[in-house]
Amino acid sequence: MKLYSAPGFTSLADHIAMLEAGIQFDLVKVDLETKRVEGGGRYLDINPTGYVPALMFDDGEVMTENVAILMWIADRAAELAPQGHLGRYRLIEMLSFIATEIHKRFPTYLALPENVREPTRQQLLHWFSFLAGRLDRGYLFGETFTVADAYLFQLAWGATHLGFPLPEPFDDYLARIEKRPAVQTALRREGLA
Secondary structure: EEEOOOOOHHHHHHHHHHHHHHOOOOOEEOOOOOOOEEOEEEHHOOOOOOOOOEEEOOOOEEEEOOHHHHHHHHHOOHHOOOOOOHHHHHHHHHHHHHHHHHHOHHHHHHHOOHHHHHHHHHHHHHHHHHOOOOOOEEEOOOOOOOHHHHHHHHHHHHHHHHOOOOOOOHHHHHHHHHHHHHHHHHHOOOOOO
């Protein structure tokens, strides 16, 4: 199995979650500018959208999109998903929220000229503040780290590197998650630590 990833992009969340789950995979780096993969080849032949992540299974089937890949991981590692009769659906709900309200705003923010970024910046800060209210017990679903935390970690970590002043308790949340062995391994493997 191969995880196609670009250092620092949201594919980091999938990388972290796969390591947390103990899933064996090869990491293949993608140059998003040239759409080439490490070792040669066109990334567009693997994922025609050109986005990361993409997960290629041993039979050649490819799955894309963070929500789908993170759900697939959670289905194989129950400890990375919220429990209860609605747990799976609460996870889909949270992953979808993160994808649509936070993740998809960053490309817009970065594409805008600096003098007109403020409204998008404020939208991002609003949604980070909304999620900060869920972190009072440690993670998005209480005391247990889930694949949704891997996704939020990557986006919040990236936001801080862009100078976003995230509300409390994000400093503690990021520091705690960054200490996790899987996170340290993923950051090292992607050349980010």
